[in-house]
Amino acid sequence: MKNTLYIDKIVCGDALQILPQLEKHSVDVVLTDPPYFLDKLDDNWDYEKVSKTHHQYTIKSLPAGMKFDRKQGKRFYDWYFTVSQELYRILKPGGFFFSFSSPRLYHRMASAIDDAGFELRDVFIWLYTQNQAKAMSVDHFIRKMNVDDKTKERIRQNLSGWKTPQIKSCFEPIAMAQKPTDGTYLNNMLTYEAGLMNTNIRIGDNMYPANVFSVDNINELIDKTFLLPKPAAKEKGGYNDHKTVKPLAICEYLIALSAFCKDAVILDPFAGSGTTAVAAKKLGKHYIGIDANEKHVAIAEQRLAEQEIKKTR
Numbered sequence: 160m161k162n163t164l165y166i167d168k169i170v171c172g173d174a175l176q177i178l179p180q181l182e183k184h185s186v187d188v189v190l191t192d193p194p195y196f197l198d199k200l201d202d203n204w205d206y207e208k209v210s211k212t213h214h215q216y217t218i219k220s221l222p223a224g225m226k227f228d229r230k231q232g233k234r235f236y237d238w239y240f241t242v243s244q245e246l247y248r249i250l251k252p253g254g255f256f257f258s259f260s261s262p263r264l265y266h267r268m269a270s271a272i273d274d275a276g277f278e279l280r281d282v283f284i285w286l287y288t289q290n291q292a293k294a295m296s297v298d299h300f301i302r303k304m305n306v307d308d309k310t311k312e313r314i315r316q317n318l319s320g321w322k323t324p325q326i327k328s329c330f331e332p333i334a335m336a337q338k339p340t341d342g343t344y345l346n347n348m349l350t351y352e353a354g355l356m357n358t359n360i361r362i363g364d365n366m367y368p369a370n371v372f373s374v375d376n377i378n379e380l381i382d383k384t385f386l387l388p389k390p391a392a393k394e395k396g397g398y399n400d401h402k403t404v405k406p407l408a409i410c411e412y413l414i415a416l417s418a419f420c421k422d423a424v425i426l427d428p429f430a431g432s433g434t435t436a437v438a439a440k441k442l443g444k445h446y447i448g449i450d451a452n453e454k455h456v457a458i459a460e461q462r463l464a465e466q467e468i469k470k471t472r
């Protein structure tokens with residue numbers, strides 16, 4: 160087996176330093192949820208430390224409602240283009256690359272993946288109903304205006320309900336890209352055991368796999384067509400304080416759709432608390448995880464150890 164040093168491990172380090180050590184054509188599926196550098200992500204992320212790391216960009220805090228740093232998207236693109244070039248080399252021909260994104264940054268992510276040589280096959284929509292609206296009122300700016308109180312009140316009433324341009328975000332896009340196949344799909348599948356999708360997988364009420372899903376009950380029609388199993392209450396582990404843990408069912412769905420090979424290797428270069436690795440292990444596949452934060456690596460390892468216990472029960 161290739162990548163013996165890394166197989167079934169969560170490695171602590173910068174993805175851009177570890178990825179070059181992985182062998183060409185050695186991974187079946189990449190499923191990842193990269194940092195977007197739109198906020199400091201969590202309290203364990205030491206800004207001073209992270210901002211000095213090569214190829215790493217972050218800002219100290221969330222941009223205030225009306226500020227919009229146009230450089231962020233471009234920086235993300237440059238960084239993710241380099242990451243995607245490495246992933247392109249490592250993936251088998253026909254191998255799939257799924258990348259969680261955000262509505263605001265999807266265009267940069269998709270372009271980086273596309274420009275690295277992947278074929279963008281589709282985009283999944285993860286639909287949800289609960290999220291906090293981030294729009295801000297402009298009342299405090301009105302209060303500071305150099306006009307009399309009557310004018311302030313008139314402006315305030317006129318603009319009642321009008322806020323900074325951030326509507327409630329209720330979906331997350333997930334790019335579905337594929338490394339081009341070597342010859343026909345059939346030839347590629349017979350040579351590399353990769354490149355076709357598993358349409359035996361079901362979603363909702365025994366429905367054909369779709370590019371929309373939810374893990375929340377929304378309404379009868381949506382649930383019937385797009386519902387994945389709800390995350391179990393203790394799914395992520397009580398000790399897991401990672402801020403952006405993904406539902407296991409989503410990772411399982413994407414891996415089951417795309418990993419044919421019995422010994423398939425699923426790579427997550429930004430593993431966080433290890434959801435992709437746990438899903439791979441649950442499905443009897445191999446995994447390689449990378450995360451720059453040692454606390455996240457420890458959480459992922461604990462989740463994987465618990466998955467091992469569940470398997471042997």
Ligand SMILES: C[S@@+](CC[C@H](N)C(=O)[O-])C[C@H]1O[C@@H](n2cnc3c(N)ncnc32)[C@H](O)[C@@H]1O
Nearest residue numbers: 173174192404405429431432433434450451452
């Ligand atoms: C959005 S989180 C992933 C969460 C994961 N999907 C889960 O379910 O727990 C992104 C992760 O990337 C890690 N990270 C940030 N920069 C990195 C880098 N250059 N190399 C490797 N990991 C990095 C962060 O520590 C963070 O845990």
